[in-house]
Amino acid sequence: AQSVTQLGSHVSVSEGALVLLRCNYSSSVPPYLFWYVQYPNQGLQLLLKYTTGATLVKGINGFEAEFKKSETSFHLTKPSAHMSDAAEYFCAVSDESGGYNKLIFGAGTRLAVHP
Amino acid sequence: GAGVSQSPSNKVTEKGKDVELRCDPISGHTALYWYRQSLGQGLEFLIYFQGNSAPDKSGLPSDRFSAERTGGSVSTLTIQRTQQEDSAVYLCASSPRQGLNTEAFFGQGTRLTVV
DSSP: OOEEEEEOSEEEEETTSOEEEEEEEEOSSOOOEEEEEEOTTSOEEEEEEEOSSOSEEEOGGGOEEEEEGGGTEEEEEESSOOGGGOEEEEEEEEEOTTSSOEEEEOOOEEEEEEO | OOSOEEEOSEEEEOTTOOEEEEEEOOTTOOEEEEEEEETTTEEEEEEEEETTSOOBOTTOOSTTEEEEESTTSOEEEEEOSOOGGGOEEEEEEEESSOOTTOOOEEOOOEEEEEO
């Protein structure tokens, strides 16, 4: 069965600093991986996804993630944090069993950005 | 509409009462999901609808929970005899088609508080 582990429930960075949010997955088959962002009192918005092909995936708002099969990781990065990036971030993997995109989410990482 | 719409946005109910939560998916989307977001449990899959196929109800936590989707569009999640542990944010999502790498578009959620 697929699973996702996000290391660090809270991450705090300075404005302009590198953002690194960690995600490790467990899957018996090549995974489909997603990063979603949730702003306060809002639903989830897709940042980026990995399906097949290029292992470095670029998303919206300057975020990117690299799929590393050898490390079973899909860490999210952004070179320079902005105050508006403060939100909760969820890594997710598709559960293969049903043949549809049933998402298995990590516990989430809350990102704080301070001046 | 432009996005997934959920109503009500907030619901406070007394323990033991029944509640209905509504989801209007994006027009033309055939796949519809319900997830629950609660403290300590993170984001949990509840149920999945695809077209006229039988729904995947494997995530429903008890027989007090049920959902239907009428005409392949609007969905209602019903919780009978609510308990305090049902307090959570209930998120609905829709996708344009079935598929493992298909993006799910989320609504803003219904925050349910059982007192």
